[in-house]
Amino acid sequence: MLRLEDVTKDFSGLRAVDHCSFVVPRHSLFGLIGPNGSGKSTTFNLITGFLRPTSGRIRFKDQDITGKKPYEINRMNMARTFQLVKVFRQMTVMENLLLAPKNQAGEKLIPAILRPKASREAEKENIARARVLLNLIGLAEAENALAGQLSYAEQKMVEITRAMMTQPELVLLDEPASGINPTLMNRILNYIRQLRDEHGVTFLIVEHDMRVVMNLCERIAVLNYGRKIGEGTPAEVSRDPLVVDAYLGV
Ligand SMILES: Nc1ncnc2c1ncn2[C@@H]1O[C@H](COP(=O)(O)OP(=O)(O)OP(=O)(O)O)[C@@H](O)[C@H]1O
Ligand SMILES: [Mg+2]
Structure with missing residues (x-):
């Protein structure tokens, strides 16, 4: 559904995303995690066309969407939410x-x-x-x-x-469960699962809360200082020493 190939984003001297690659399979619940400032929201903005990568390519449904405008990408059936409710x-x-x-x-x-x-x-x-x-x-x-x-x-x-x-095919959610109590959070997570199961949607979910992603996602990529330091199933990621060090340890 979505493929990032060696994507980098520089903000005047600061490298927010550093040679990042991953593939989001169709109909999957894919998580993107990492500490504060690790480049999650920037990655979202690159995928949805709000930012343009410094280098690298982004493919959506086998089409190169690098540098396309948000409305052009949205028209191809990709939708998003924002970290702060709008x-x-x-x-x-x-x-x-x-x-x-x-x-x-x-x-x-x-x-x-x-x-x-x-x-x-x-x-x-x-x-x-x-x-x-x-x-x-x-x-x-x-x-x-x-x-x-x-x-x-x-x-x-x-x-x-x-x-x-x-009627999107891919939905990007930026911290769908942040600041929400566990009961309501479960309601949101069930909603996301149902949307995938019954409406065939693919989700890419950015979350700061490790438990949410572990619970919901089938596959997870972990960012740290803009770099992908790990990827795999929740079980694989949670026993990856690099990930534990960078993320779980804090
Ligand atoms: N428009 C911008 N101009 C300059 N620097 C930026 C800009 N957007 C983000 N950054 C920087 O890029 C880095 C990555 O930020 P980003 O917002 O992508 O992180 P994040 O993983 O989403 O963090 P959080 O968990 O706090 O939401 C940070 O150092 C941030 O200060
Ligand atoms: Mg963010």
Whole structure:
């Protein structure tokens, strides 16, 4: 699904990502972990086109996407969430979700005037999709609540749901469980598993919390100072001395 080949990113003198390579298989739950400042979010921004690599290539579904714009990559069915929650607080949960889908017929003024029916049909489908997803995460009742009135954990759930509205094949989640209590965290992890199992989505998950990744992901790459210092199953990674030293030891 995704392939990083020798990717490097320099920020005026600081090497945030250092010759990093890994492959995310289709339909997998792939984790990217590492201490603070190890280059996880930068890697995300490189994959999603928010940053351009200094060198190296990134391939998505066998196509070279290096240097493409975020909207071009998004159109190829890749979606993301941000480390800090970005919901529109003054809008309802449903309104937040309806903002996401691309190619909305009502978006272009002329088709909306000439073909109001097509526009309404598309909106109906999007509402139906949103309700399926809200049901899955247990937020069906909150459809008309203002997003800003939801708990922090629920806002994260809305953000993941919004990423799902574009019918993505690959979803990148930046710290989906940070700052969330264990019960709600399990709800989010189950949601992610279900989205993979029932909607066939591939996930690349950045997490600081080792337990989350160990619990959820089938394969993990470990970054330290921008370098990949280990990769494997959770069991393999957790007994890799380099990883234990750099990450678990702290
Ligand atoms: N836009 C930028 N300009 C300059 N330096 C940056 C920029 N973005 C990130 N960095 C630096 O690059 C390094 C990697 O940062 P990054 O945010 O990718 O780490 P992270 O692994 O996501 O950390 P965290 O766990 O704190 O979220 C850090 O030293 C950071 O200060
Ligand atoms: Mg980060």
